[in-house]
Amino acid sequence: MELLKVHNLKKTFPKTKVTAVDGVDFSIFKGEVLGLVGESGCGKSTLARSILRLTDVQEGSVFYKEEDLLKMPQGKMREIRKSLQVIFQDPYMSLDPRMRIGSIIEEVLLIHSDISKIERKNKVIELLEMVGLGGSYIQRLPRELSGGERQRIGIARSLATGPEFIICDEPISSLDISIQAQILNLLLDLKKKNNLTYLFISHDLGVIASICDRVIVMQSGRFVETGSCEEIFKASKHEYTRQLLKSTLICNYNSIIV
Amino acid sequence: MLLEIRDLKVNYNVDGHPVEVVRGLDLDIKKGECIGLVGESGCGKTTVGLSITRLIPEQKGGIASGRILLEDRDILSLDSEGLRKIRGKRISYVFQEPFSSLNPVFTIYEQLKEALPKEVDARQSIPEALNNVGLGNIVGKEKLYPHELSGGMQQRVMIAMAIISRPDLLILDEPTTALDVTVQSQILELIMGLKNRMDLAILFISHDLRIIFKFADRVNVMYAGRIVEVGPKEKIFSHRAHPYTRGLVDSIPSFEHRKKRFNAIEGRTPLFSDLPKGCKFHPRCRFKVDRCVDREPDLQELSSGHFSRCIRAKELMSNGAIKST
Numbered sequence: 001m002e003l004l005k006v007h008n009l010k011k012t013f014p015k016t017k018v019t020a021v022d023g024v025d026f027s028i029f030k031g032e033v034l035g036l037v038g039e040s041g042c043g044k045s046t047l048a049r050s051i052l053r054l055t056d057v058q059e060g061s062v063f064y065k066e067e068d069l070l071k072m073p074q075g076k077m078r079e080i081r082k083s084l085q086v087i088f089q090d091p092y093m094s095l096d097p098r099m100r101i102g103s104i105i106e107e108v109l110l111i112h113s114d115i116s117k118i119e120r121k122n123k124v125i126e127l128l129e130m131v132g133l134g135g136s137y138i139q140r141l142p143r144e145l146s147g148g149e150r151q152r153i154g155i156a157r158s159l160a161t162g163p164e165f166i167i168c169d170e171p172i173s174s175l176d177i178s179i180q181a182q183i184l185n186l187l188l189d190l191k192k193k194n195n196l197t198y199l200f201i202s203h204d205l206g207v208i209a210s211i212c213d214r215v216i217v218m219q220s221g222r223f224v225e226t227g228s229c230e231e232i233f234k235a236s237k238h239e240y241t242r243q244l245l246k247s248t249l250i251c252n253y254n255s256i257i258v
Numbered sequence: 259m260l261l262e263i264r265d266l267k268v269n270y271n272v273d274g275h276p277v278e279v280v281r282g283l284d285l286d287i288k289k290g291e292c293i294g295l296v297g298e299s300g301c302g303k304t305t306v307g308l309s310i311t312r313l314i315p316e317q318k319g320g321i322a323s324g325r326i327l328l329e330d331r332d333i334l335s336l337d338s339e340g341l342r343k344i345r346g347k348r349i350s351y352v353f354q355e356p357f358s359s360l361n362p363v364f365t366i367y368e369q370l371k372e373a374l375p376k377e378v379d380a381r382q383s384i385p386e387a388l389n390n391v392g393l394g395n396i397v398g399k400e401k402l403y404p405h406e407l408s409g410g411m412q413q414r415v416m417i418a419m420a421i422i423s424r425p426d427l428l429i430l431d432e433p434t435t436a437l438d439v440t441v442q443s444q445i446l447e448l449i450m451g452l453k454n455r456m457d458l459a460i461l462f463i464s465h466d467l468r469i470i471f472k473f474a475d476r477v478n479v480m481y482a483g484r485i486v487e488v489g490p491k492e493k494i495f496s497h498r499a500h501p502y503t504r505g506l507v508d509s510i511p512s513f514e515h516r517k518k519r520f521n522a523i524e525g526r527t528p529l530f531s532d533l534p535k536g537c538k539f540h541p542r543c544r545f546k547v548d549r550c551v552d553r554e555p556d557l558q559e560l561s562s563g564h565f566s567r568c569i570r571a572k573e574l575m576s577n578g579a580i581k582s583t
Contacts, residue, residue: 247443
């Protein structure tokens, strides 16, 4: 089932006249992990932001449940944002350094729900447990947490509204490899448990390979290749994809082939 | 041997108290060899790199004891004049973020010139260094500032600065972590090309075993301020004789292991002010037994040049499917 259908999406930055997203079409199906891979500056984050209307676009449509998100009035869009969430790259930048962890998560509940204070507190604890932390983190400040723990807070915050779709925008690229594996495990577990759909953005094909069902390869605002994970990794058709594959450090379990 | 580190101990001041962050570390680097030093953030690997030319800021802490021999001369006993002759000349560094390492208000040329010894002719050396790092296209552009270059080009400039005085040892601390994969692979190729051409020894510091396995001749795995496994990379890769090394290898994302949960290392690195008893890795270890809490194991030699700091190392090696706890 199509969850989101994006048609001819186009975004040009007015000052620089850079067309970051140049008329792309694609669908995201319920329950899948769709990978979006490309180098810095190819437009992948702009595409993600455009889908959620975090930035204005010039042309195109994004259909969710038979309604165009791009034409939706603000009030209704706000309601819909509960279902469509995002996890950002840098867990150091995306948490307010002066707020305690409990308040950071509770803020989302304050905005998006009208549950009582006690219910909110219980929900915060439940969310912290869901991401493998727990109630002891409520009083702590972001600076007391490691990078991996901070990203777990980012994930807890995006889960707070009970979404069905999450855009993961390079959620692990600033973390150690060992912590990346922990966070990928968490994302896979949460997906299964909460029936989630992900758009997973990364520049690392190894990471894309390990968790995605389908992959889009993006270059200069356009899609150069789309296919199942097998197609992209075992039989890529486009030269650019092959180039990306060649520069990815891929370690095979049975030998040190890189 | 080009560089020998023996029983290095480094203390940092935490809230006015000394805390040991490198807890007795040995490391050898031969001439022309690439040594990998791998471990998670906060294991002390950057501190080891900085110790080699005594670059740890005084207010932060300092080297408590040990020896660092550069061809039999102890760096730790040098005066500031002696250090000046080594830093940037015999041993140089490339750090993670090129933009914060370059000075934004000076041109690339000025900064390269600064890295040169006075007696060397800059007009000849700078173009040569730029050509060496694949920046032939900016030769002669003396007015160029760091912000006008991409991240990859900035890192090439940093490498040019590091090799311009033809050092014996290059210390690379996560040199490609801030870069895209395509740029990363270009930079890594560049470094390895230079290593072979200039007969450089390299200490490659990274959290990413993929890079280390690709480039290092020997691998040192570091945890909580000490080496826990060391050996030639083939032995490390095929035996993984320490549970921590296993965890790091199992964390590598790949097509072959797709959509399965990773056998990841749970938890986080311990704080140096609050290290566990016994083996420092035991709280996160899936092979731990009661004995692990008793005392911290020594490095034991498993085969020539291959050491592990785990009491179950031999079991781990003989049986890949050793029962985890």
